[in-house]
Amino acid sequence: MKIKSASFGAMDNNCYLIVDEKTNKSALVDCTEYSEKMMKFIGDTKLEYILLTHGHCDHIAGAMGIKEKYNAKIVISSADEPMLHSSRLSLAVFIGGEQNNVDADIIVGDEDLLSLGDINIKVMATPGHTKGSVCYICENAVFSGDTLFYCSCGRTDFPSGSVEEMMSSLKKLSNLDGDYNVYPGHSEHTTLDFERKNNPYMKRL
16 A cells, blocks of 8 residues: 655645555545646546545545546545535635535445455544544554644534544544554644654543
């Protein structure tokens, strides 16, 4: 498995490309924009999935264009799926973000599995930032969206956010066996062991 990362947009969103090196099949984690930069990021890989960690506009704005260009399947949770068709729910109308309505192809829930060549991608429901926030776990990597950040966690004051659910989701991540590389939706990459020891929100658990 190969993981590429790059920052996109005014809010410095991290997007990730998971590549199965045997088949050159890939999955894009979040899709901030439809642009030449994004297409160069995807490169010559065979894009199978656009894995959305949640439905806020800075994570989904490019999904329509990228889906149409690569015939990739959009994956999102049932709770956040309505954000794909609503600039109010996605917050685009409030922050001047872009809203490009698009249909989901695969609706996922907790512990669902997706196959990418020889790679299994597991879905972990992690509500708190939004009701339908999820993390994607494959091999030793957690793509945590806006749930877990370097020494922080996602905001809970947006519609459908919840402090209680966020703390429960952080506990769920903390309880994973072993260490993982953590790839968040914003800020720098980290590890689960580091966050267990240093993240003030995880230390409260």
